[in-house]
Amino acid sequence: MKVKNYGKEQLIGFYETMYKMRRFEEEVFEFYKKGMMAGLAHLYMGEEAVATGVCAALAEHDYIGSTHRGHGHLVARGADIDRMMAEILGKKTGYSNGKGGSMHIMAMDRGILGANGIVGGEIPIATGAAYKSLYKKSGEVAVSFMGDSATNEGTFHESLNMAAAWKLPCVYVIENNLYGISVDIRDVTNTPDLAVRAKAYDIPGIVVDGMDVTAVYEAAQKAVERARNGEGPTLIECKTYRWQGHHVGDPATYRKRKSETEKEDWMERCPVANLKKAIIDAKKATEEELLAVEEKVEQEIQAAVKFAAESEYPDAAEAYTDVFA
């Protein structure tokens, strides 16, 4: 991790965002275990460096296409933690008045164009936002996050082709966590790196260590600059891993198929703990200063849990408002 090239404030910012994502989801997992939330949640734990590094390279008015694993994308964009937590519990103070829940969590006020239950659904949506930016000359860059498995969807290829042909200001970010539910991407795809698919569209395809926030940030910065300068899209593949199963109800036994210690090996590379260690080792901040950051985040998280728990559910009479059907 190249923390030596960074200032204290920026490193503390990265750490605060990543620690907040982790703590937010630990509370979501508790909600699930206590039966406080409806449905399931797809946790981003382990992948925090990806959204943090990418979103740090964006401007306030830029757009994000998010996935079913979207909590981290919202936190990275500075979404309101109270409204996020309330949405998870289906409360009317939530971002979608409690009707989206975990999988459809979104924050239009932070440029998040929606999370998607349809794998690969976010890719053409972000591409459309990039097209709007070009057409209206409004200057926004659109980022589409996606899983490794989404790159085997037609939407991925259709979108990259169009974005490359029209030089759209779009950045495509693959969160390669090795799995699509229980399917190992290495068993269903003939190239070890997914970023090589960029060659088919003659755009840059970059592989980065998705456990290193500085590596992700630097790749994203170049891609965003390229997009903003009218030079077209970039495909960035971040190699990462999810700590939990596909969702909170998945024991993920399939992870031992290739290596008994696969999960443990990746957990040793924890992006949050390793960033903390790197900051302290490089003497960019002291342990006490980082503990103070953790304490501040903890207070925010506890306040959000209280806010969500004490908020009301939407009224039954509102069942048909804010929905398309």
Ligand SMILES: Cc1ncc(C[n+]2csc(CCOP(=O)(O)OP(=O)(O)O)c2C)c(N)n1
């Ligand atoms: C079009 C479509 N096909 C299949 C599914 C079922 N499904 C939900 S998540 C998922 C795996 C997604 O894997 P990946 O894109 O790698 O994202 P990850 O869950 O690993 O973040 C699948 C197959 C779906 N929701 N939509």
Ligand SMILES: [Mg+2]
């Ligand atoms: Mg995956």
